[in-house]
Amino acid sequence: MSYMLEFPPHAPLPTSARSPPYALFFVGGVGVYRDLPPKLPLRVALHLAPKLRHYIHPLSTNATYLALRAPHVGINIPANINTDGLGWIVKRMLQIGGEAVSKEVFSMKPSVLTSVSIHEAWLALELPLEGLQALHAHIQTTLSFGDPVLLKEIKAIWSAFPIGSPIMLEMGLNFVHSHINLGYTTSEFSSIRHWYLATRGRCDFFRSIEKQVPEFDQVQKL
Template sequence: MSYLLEFPPRGPLPSKARSPPYVLFGINGDDCFHHFPPEVPLDVVLHYVPKLKQWILPIPSLSPKAQKMALTKPYIGIDILGPFRAEAVSEIVVRMLQHAGVLLPRKNFYIHPTIRFSIAIQEAWLAFELPIAGLANLHTHMQALLTHGPPIQDSEMRTLWGMFPITSPIIYEMGMNYVRSLLEKQYTQSQVSTIRLWHAGDREPKTFFEKLESQFPQLDTARSEIFAE
């Protein structure tokens, strides 16, 4: 799914950008380079995401396994600090390698990202100070997934609500996913109660969902049937 990401124009790559040293990635001190392609040139990484330069580690700071790898090939460690999912960061790295003309095997491509995985990609992308415009295709994918995909869960709803303005098409499709899933009785009693508790405790989502639900009077029947089971 890396094709859904677009980096801003940064000019041509340095002439030897695809040469070593290569990057060994970690997140919060934990090795996670097994989630990444084996040879990620440092110059390519810093060309597309300059912010990653602040997390470069000297060789002595690498884990024992990473230090052993650095004996056979020139590696540099980048230990990213933050609540990031390694697979999501890897998708960003795969996209920059594509832009740099590096051929990658099929196993490096995550084809059908879920809502939760798409959220993780956006969180990493914005934390790396990349422009939100580069996520336009990812947002289109998220809208399609909300329209045709499985029922949206409480934690996903809360996260999306905090990530997008109330006027966003993603928020609208999130609401419609909830309405549709409720009408089809795809939620349990516990799930409905948890979601409604969130609505009731915050004025903005409460107003949004009340307005949306008012267009579907049959929701009361569906909700009653769920709680009668």
């Protein structure tokens, strides 16, 4: 996973970067630190993602017990982001900061849903889109050669990427080819079809993909 997230070029970390205080994360005022790797040095986090400086926030009463054990500083991210996505970014920060991170973590490849949540968390921190090139390539490859895309994955991709983007197009082609190859149950296909027929924009997009593959309508008639 580590190669999928590239922070922008930055000056070397200061010599004291690995020292406390540590960052304690909240999302929309809700503590998510229990679901994230512990002991991310605050200086490392701010060095790699300067936007976090704007989110420094006093610790809530429920979190002060951690500060008694080691110095912590609260970071409250106002965006509605998924903890899974933020967690992968935190692990990458720890790796760059020289902290010990399990090798198994970085040999894992995130699912489509997790990849989308990483994308959204990355943008919420106002990090450059270029740093996600490898992650986006991973999503495209997964959609090209992986299992039939599920409705929850379609919805996530639709909300995160613009129409016409390579990932959006690959998602549409996955759906069409999966249907042709009988990869969906009747219920799964009907749910996806019902969802995209509900709005003009979604309907136009999927119909444009379907028209690229004549076999789609032939399967429909069977």
